[in-house]
Amino acid sequence: MDTIDRQIIQILREDARKPVTLIAEVLGLSRLTIQKRIKSLEEQDVIRGYTVRTGANYETEEFRAHVLVEVKTNLNQGLLGFLKSFPEVNTIHSLAGRFDANIMLEAESSERLDKLLAKILQHPEVISTETCILLATKLDRLPITY
Structure with a gap:
């Protein structure tokens, strides 16, 4: 896991529904790169799931x-x-x-x-x-x- 993975995780912690295209834009990477990294983080059980945060x-x-x-x-x-x-x-x-x-x-x-x-x-x-x-x-x- 590198700095980019940690940034992706932080962005998803703030908003798990943030579109991959916006994450890619924020990090200056392609949508495909972000999708591959998220899939890899899920497969490694770094990202275990997505949840609802109640207000x-x-x-x-x-x-x-x-x-x-x-x-x-x-x-x-x-x-x-x-x-x-x-x-x-x-x-x-x-x-x-x-x-x-x-x-x-x-x-x-x-x-x-x-x-x-x-x-x-x-x-x-x-x-x-x-x-x-x-x-x-x-x-x-x-x-x-x-």
Whole structure:
């Protein structure tokens, strides 16, 4: 991956629907070159997919939270499968430090968020959690995929 690939990725992060011809124009390259580079980045799993970034009007309707999780042993497949079974779980990241995982949740109500947190705490591998409820997005350069 070189500087041009990184520039293509940055442009697509800002607007995944930007036409290839405009990307080519910005970078001073041909449309065919940009198409080949994007295809190569997709094949290498550098670009994994394209997504929708929601705006403030959508986000204010949802309760979003980061949940830091401390587990007994490690973030094993059983616990990952359990967490993935909840459609409200958007991302799971392993961490170095006091906590072992960071889970991004998005629920339709505070009551639903409370129920999810209670279920997570009931899992036998979970020792403790710490929840940070997101109030407002002040900067959003990337989709929340971490």
